[in-house]
Amino acid sequence: MKLVDHWQRQIRKLRVSLTDRCNLRCRYCMPLHPNFMDKHSYLTPDEYVDIIQELLTYGIEEIRITGGEPLVRPEFSEIMLKLSMLSIPQLSLTTNGILLHQYWEILKKCNVTKINISLDSLQPKTFASITYRNSLSRILENIRQAVAQGFDIKINVVLMRGINDCELFDFIEYAQKLSVTVRFLELMQIGYANELYDHHFISAQECINQLQTRYRMNRINSVSDSTAFYFELDSGVKVGFIASESQPFCNSCSRWRLSADGRLFACLFIEKGISIRNISSETRHHIYEQLLGMKPIQRSAHVLRAMYGIGG
Ligand code: SAM
Ligand code: SF4
Numbered sequence: 001m002k003l004v005d006h007w008q009r010q011i012r013k014l015r016v017s018l019t020d021r022c023n024l025r026c027r028y029c030m031p032l033h034p035n036f037m038d039k040h041s042y043l044t045p046d047e048y049v050d051i052i053q054e055l056l057t058y059g060i061e062e063i064r065i066t067g068g069e070p071l072v073r074p075e076f077s078e079i080m081l082k083l084s085m086l087s088i089p090q091l092s093l094t095t096n097g098i099l100l101h102q103y104w105e106i107l108k109k110c111n112v113t114k115i116n117i118s119l120d121s122l123q124p125k126t127f128a129s130i131t132y133r134n135s136l137s138r139i140l141e142n143i144r145q146a147v148a149q150g151f152d153i154k155i156n157v158v159l160m161r162g163i164n165d166c167e168l169f170d171f172i173e174y175a176q177k178l179s180v181t182v183r184f185l186e187l188m189q190i191g192y193a194n195e196l197y198d199h200h201f202i203s204a205q206e207c208i209n210q211l212q213t214r215y216r217m218n219r220i221n222s223v224s225d226s227t228a229f230y231f232e233l234d235s236g237v238k239v240g241f242i243a244s245e246s247q248p249f250c251n252s253c254s255r256w257r258l259s260a261d262g263r264l265f266a267c268l269f270i271e272k273g274i275s276i277r278n279i280s281s282e283t284r285h286h287i288y289e290q291l292l293g294m295k296p297i298q299r300s301a302h303v304l305r306a307m308y309g310i311g312g
Contacts (some may be wrong), residue, residue, distance in 0.1 A: 003058050005293060006251070007251065014052070014055060014255070014256050015257045015258070016311065017066055018075075020068040020259075023072055025133065026118075026130055026131050028187060029191070034238060037309070041276070045079045050080045052088070056088065061089045064094055065079075070095060071099035071105060093112055095115065095118070096135075098138055101142050116153075117139070121167060123167065141258070153178075153250070157189070158186075159184045162199065163200055181237075182309075183241065187200060187201050188244050188268075189300065191269065193307070204246060215233045216234050217233060219231055222240075224252055250299050253267070257310055258307065262276055264291055266295040267294070267296055
């Protein structure tokens with residue numbers, strides 16, 4: 001059975017959270033003193049394998065490992081090595097990049113070639129004011145190393161008015177210098193970001209308008225269920241936008257999310273997930289059908305649930 005809903009959307013991508021813990025405290029994502037899950041409630045490496053192995057038979061083709069920060073999970077290597085035995089068509093990673101230098105060999109061994117690295121500022125002070133940590137130089141060095149080793153890198157920037165929007169052009173130059181793709185994410189009304197939204201939201205179209213004052217931007221095709229749309233500049237640099245607020249992509253969304261404690265979420269903008277642990281595959285089958293029915297065709301305006309708890 002394939003996971004196809006009433007609107008003919010097929011679920012073929014799964015975001016898998018390894019932990020809700022993190023070594024940064026991005027203001028829009030988590031508070032300074034978060035209430036984390038009990039570590040004992042995290043899915044074990046074998047539970048990840050069982051769940052993902054089953055979902056592959058339902059047509060899941062892409063697994064993106066995320067969190068929290070996936071690289072702070074002590075069993076990261078074990079989980080990745082076990083998952084890499086499952087012949088997942090595409091296994092990729094989203095990370096803040098701080099610990100990447102410890103994992104090059106594991107990532108290569110597991111055939112992870114695509115890595116999205118979040119980086120909201122190139123300025124040490126602004127970086128620290130967003131993340132409450134001074135990790136910028138480590139991240140920049142790891143991005144340099146990742147590119148040198150041939151990983152396919154996308155830099156994800158959550159652009160916020162009055163905070164880092166003055167770096168729009170700097171990010172283009174940075175991406176050009178490193179030959180990486182840069183993507184600007186609209187601030188989404190999720191959890192702690194709700195407090196920032198009114199003052200700091202900036203739309204993708206406003207960024208595009210600004211960029212067009214300096215560059216010719218040629219729209220390029222992306223796959224139909226991509227969350228991002230892309231342009232190529234004359235210099236060859238690729239610039240993407242994830243405009244979840246101003247141009248939601250619900251009608252082509254193909255994603256579910258698995259939280260670190262084993263709950264499946266049909267949509268980022270749903271408050272509650274359904275636990276799929278310690279139950280028979282027959283019961284899980286019914287839950288999958290239930291989740292297909294829970295996926296909205298139009299996202300809700302905002303959710304209170306914090307982003308780090310579900311896996312971004
Ligand atoms: N820690 C990893 C990282 O930062 O890449 C993975 C998890 S993080 C939740 C995944 C992505 O979600 C990051 O690119 C982060 O910037 C983005 N994100 C978190 N909260 C967001 C929000 N309210 N609006 C837009 N993007 C958000
Ligand atoms: Fe951590 Fe990623 Fe959330 Fe930032 S966005 S606090 S790096 S989980």
